Amino acid sequence: MSIKIALVGNPNSGKTTLFNELTGSNQYVGNWPGVTVEKKTGKVRNCPQDIQVTDLPGIYSLSTYSLEEVIAREYIESSEAELIVNIVDASNLERNLFLSLQLLEVGKPMVIALNMMDVLQRRGDHLDVAKLQKELGVPVISIVAAKGVGIDDLVKAILNHDRSVPPFKEIYNPIVLKLVKHLEKELKVEISSKMHALRFIDEGPSAIDGHKHEPIQMAVLNEEVDRQLKDYPLDRDMIISDEKYQYITALTKKILTKNVDAKVSLSQRIDEVVTHRYLAIPIFLLIMYAVFMTAFGPIGGTVKSAFEYLINDIVIANIASFLINVGVSEGLYSLIVDGMLGGVGSVLGFLPEIAVLFLMLSILEDSGYMSRAAFIMDRMLRRFGLSGKSFIPMILGFGCTVPALMATRTLENERDRRLTMMITPFMSCGARFPIYAVMAAAFFAQDQALVVYSMYVLGIAVAMLSGMFLKRYVTKGRVSNFIMELPEYRMPTLRNLFMHTWERVKGFLIKAGTVLLFASMVIWFMSAYDFSFRMVDDSSLSIIGSIGKTIAPILSPLGFGEWRASMALIVGFVAKEAVVSTMGVLYGVGDVLVSNPGALSGPLQTVFTPLSAYAFMAFALLYTPCVAAVVTLRREMASLKWTLIAIGYQTAVAYVVALLIYQGGLLMGLR
Amino acid sequence: MTLKEILPGQRCIIEGVGKKSTLRKRIIDMGLTMGTEVTVKKFAPMGDPIEITVRGYELTLRLQEAAEIFVRRLADEH
Numbered sequence: 001m002s003i004k005i006a007l008v009g010n011p012n013s014g015k016t017t018l019f020n021e022l023t024g025s026n027q028y029v030g031n032w033p034g035v036t037v038e039k040k041t042g043k044v045r046n047c048p049q050d051i052q053v054t055d056l057p058g059i060y061s062l063s064t065y066s067l068e069e070v071i072a073r074e075y076i077e078s079s080e081a082e083l084i085v086n087i088v089d090a091s092n093l094e095r096n097l098f099l100s101l102q103l104l105e106v107g108k109p110m111v112i113a114l115n116m117m118d119v120l121q122r123r124g125d126h127l128d129v130a131k132l133q134k135e136l137g138v139p140v141i142s143i144v145a146a147k148g149v150g151i152d153d154l155v156k157a158i159l160n161h162d163r164s165v166p167p168f169k170e171i172y173n174p175i176v177l178k179l180v181k182h183l184e185k186e187l188k189v190e191i192s193s194k195m196h197a198l199r200f201i202d203e204g205p206s207a208i209d210g211h212k213h214e215p216i217q218m219a220v221l222n223e224e225v226d227r228q229l230k231d232y233p234l235d236r237d238m239i240i241s242d243e244k245y246q247y248i249t250a251l252t253k254k255i256l257t258k259n260v261d262a263k264v265s266l267s268q269r270i271d272e273v274v275t276h277r278y279l280a281i282p283i284f285l286l287i288m289y290a291v292f293m294t295a296f297g298p299i300g301g302t303v304k305s306a307f308e309y310l311i312n313d314i315v316i317a318n319i320a321s322f323l324i325n326v327g328v329s330e331g332l333y334s335l336i337v338d339g340m341l342g343g344v345g346s347v348l349g350f351l352p353e354i355a356v357l358f359l360m361l362s363i364l365e366d367s368g369y370m371s372r373a374a375f376i377m378d379r380m381l382r383r384f385g386l387s388g389k390s391f392i393p394m395i396l397g398f399g400c401t402v403p404a405l406m407a408t409r410t411l412e413n414e415r416d417r418r419l420t421m422m423i424t425p426f427m428s429c430g431a432r433f434p435i436y437a438v439m440a441a442a443f444f445a446q447d448q449a450l451v452v453y454s455m456y457v458l459g460i461a462v463a464m465l466s467g468m469f470l471k472r473y474v475t476k477g478r479v480s481n482f483i484m485e486l487p488e489y490r491m492p493t494l495r496n497l498f499m500h501t502w503e504r505v506k507g508f509l510i511k512a513g514t515v516l517l518f519a520s521m522v523i524w525f526m527s528a529y530d531f532s533f534r535m536v537d538d539s540s541l542s543i544i545g546s547i548g549k550t551i552a553p554i555l556s557p558l559g560f561g562e563w564r565a566s567m568a569l570i571v572g573f574v575a576k577e578a579v580v581s582t583m584g585v586l587y588g589v590g591d592v593l594v595s596n597p598g599a600l601s602g603p604l605q606t607v608f609t610p611l612s613a614y615a616f617m618a619f620a621l622l623y624t625p626c627v628a629a630v631v632t633l634r635r636e637m638a639s640l641k642w643t644l645i646a647i648g649y650q651t652a653v654a655y656v657v658a659l660l661i662y663q664g665g666l667l668m669g670l671r
Numbered sequence: 672m673t674l675k676e677i678l679p680g681q682r683c684i685i686e687g688v689g690k691k692s693t694l695r696k697r698i699i700d701m702g703l704t705m706g707t708e709v710t711v712k713k714f715a716p717m718g719d720p721i722e723i724t725v726r727g728y729e730l731t732l733r734l735q736e737a738a739e740i741f742v743r744r745l746a747d748e749h
Contacts, residue, residue: 061700065693094726095702237691238699245704271729280716375731379717388720388731481694481736482720483701486729 002050005158006076008103009087010096011058012487014115018087018145019055022155047155054081057409060095061241062102066412076106077192083161084110085154087145090127091119091488093256094248101244104136104166107192111157112140118147119488124259131255137167146493168194171247175228176201176239186221188213201225202240267488271372280376291364295357296433296452304352311348331535335524344512344520347434347577354430355505361399362500366492370395371484378482384464385471387411387480390420394463397427398456399504401629405636413480419470421637422646425625426463426653428456430508431576435620438580442601443610451614455621462622462653470649511575519571519578523585539586558619558655559612559662569619575626611670615662622654672744674723674737677711682745684708689739702726703740
């Protein structure tokens with residue numbers, strides 16, 4: 001017999017950590033509201049029975065304020081979810097219990113997992129768990145998800161649950177209770193009739209959309225509710241939530257004893273410095289600087305040297321000698337060395353820097369700093385048509401655009417969200433870094449770091465200016481709200497950091513081994529043969545040469561109307577790493593590129609000038625994101641039109657900026 | 672007076688929340704109900720948004736939203 005359970009709780013209540021403990025899978029855990037943006041399913045491990053757990057996005061309420069709430073609410077109320085496991089952060093009891101009360105009213109079997117009991121103990125507070133269980137009428141199990149404490153008890157409670165529905169708590173005033181009874185009879189809903197009745201009082205007839213009801217009858221009912229509640233001191237839509245909180249206030253007084261002489265917590269002390277009126281912005285800039293310097297400066301460099309040793313002296317050397325020993329044909333040798341190794345290897349060499357960047361972003365995410373940064377930056381971002389909440393997707397965009405776009409789901413306002421999605425791809429993702437590194441090595445040997453850094457700044461600047469422009473002309477809409485929890489700071493655990501970084505590095509490696517490998521082989525083939533499938537010596541006569549030469553004139557005003565550069569940009573749509581891998585194949589230096597990223601310098605110097613190289617970098621930064629990001633954009637925007645507008649806009653901006661750099665530079669006498 | 676006028680370090684009691692809207696719903700669902708005590712902790716570096724403590728946790732909202740929340744200031748203890 002199998003059972004399907006839904007894991008529901010507030011953001012930052014430890015839901016995903018519990019999910020990982022239950023299923024043993026490596027789900028993503030972060031410390032900012034909105035980490036789980038989609039539901040994830042897994043099986044409970046080491047369990048005699050088949051328990052399927054679905055991890056839902058963290059929500060504060062079963063309303064329909066944000067997209068995450070809609071996703072969670074729909075799943076909880078669907079017939080699929082058989083039992084609700086509500087995870088409650090014991091250190092933040094009152095607000096967490098609000099959702100619990102709403103969940104109890106759904107009318108499904110339920111278990112409460114009371115998490116972070118260790119935090120409570122550390123504070124010196126005391127919570128009467130037995131009394132809480134008695135009051136709510138469902139099993140309450142104490143756990144510490146992060147340390148795996150109490151998980152077995154929780155699984156036992158799920159297995160032993162008699163599937164009884166929690167009793168309806170009559171916590172409302174007599175008029176509401178009378179109305180609930182009346183509405184239950186009138187509304188034709190099969191399940192959770194009390195919940196629907198309460199929701200009808202709360203929201204009016206829209207609460208039961210999707211059920212078959214006579215609009216006229218609903219209007220009459222609605223008026224009746226209005227009439228009955230006319231003399232109540234609060235507006236109708238406030239009563240249900242207000243009385244839930246009244247009950248919670250009274251309940252917590254009974255069960256929670258606070259330590260009166262509790263010291264100021266470490267989290268609060270950190271916060272006082274980090275969000276200090278004058279220190280906050282310098283600290284913010286310092287942190288951002290540290291992130292990039294660690295990744296692209298000495299630390300990333302050290303990791304890189306170690307990595308290069310591994311690749312050069314072990315992997316490449318062995319493959320090359322193996323091929324020579326076996327005595328493969330010239331064509332096959334060329335395919336493997338020029339095509340496969342050249343393409344993939346050229347990108348693989350940059351893995352160390354990218355991995356360190358991923359690690360740094362994970363630290364930011366896990367510590368709880370992300371929401372503080374949103375708090376600090378909100379005022380400024382608003383000037384550019386964005387919101388403080390846009391900040392989290394933007395920072396994640398430095399890693400990879402795909403998860404960054406998904407993270408925009410925490411923005412409740414559709415206009416804010418769309419605008420954030422349109423500008424997030426301008427944040428320079430990890431895959432674009434190899435392009436700058438190769439170009440900077442070839443043309444700006446003296447100021448490599450500065451040139452690379454300027455690309456990141458350019459991306460941010462274009463994103464900001466785009467926000468200003470787009471908010472005025474493209475995405476008009478109502479003013480947004482900004483209400484956000486600032487979770488406690490937490491020390492990132494090594495296990496979590498390792499898991500995060502590995503997840504992303506794995507994604508990078510898989511991409512290198514599949515998409516890039518395939519693209520490189522196709523590019524090699526297209527550059528080695530002409531349209532009549534004869535092998536050519538001069539690759540400008542090949543298939544790809546012919547295509548590239550057709551496109552090149554469009555790009556020549558930007559300074560790089562060379563067919564190989566043009567082709568590299570086109571292939572870059574498959575994945576941005578492919579820009580460099582394609583250049584590696586086309587300039588025929590693939591096999592030495594891993595050991596020496598400067599190998600491309602020679603061939604590049606014959607085609608580019610420093611000025612056109614810089615324009616090329618800017619274009620590669622800004623033009624359409626890769627196909628994976630476009631697919632995500634299409635799904636998240638739920639509009640083909642807006643997706644096309646976004647890509648069109650980005651490519652147009654790329655063209656204009658590169659044109660300005662190149663032509664402007666020429667005018668100033670640069671070359 | 673509204674929450675917007677409360678200075679950092681001051682405490683107040685919520686007496687009402689603006690007009691009917693999804694924003695009001697969110698404010699209440701986050702625990703900012705009638706009679707709840709709120710402490711304003713600080714303003715962001717650029718003066719907006721603000722950080723408050725309510726029901727034992729930290730919440731941030733913009734002045735524009737704080738202006739919708741009617742409060743009664745509690746006397747300073749010190």
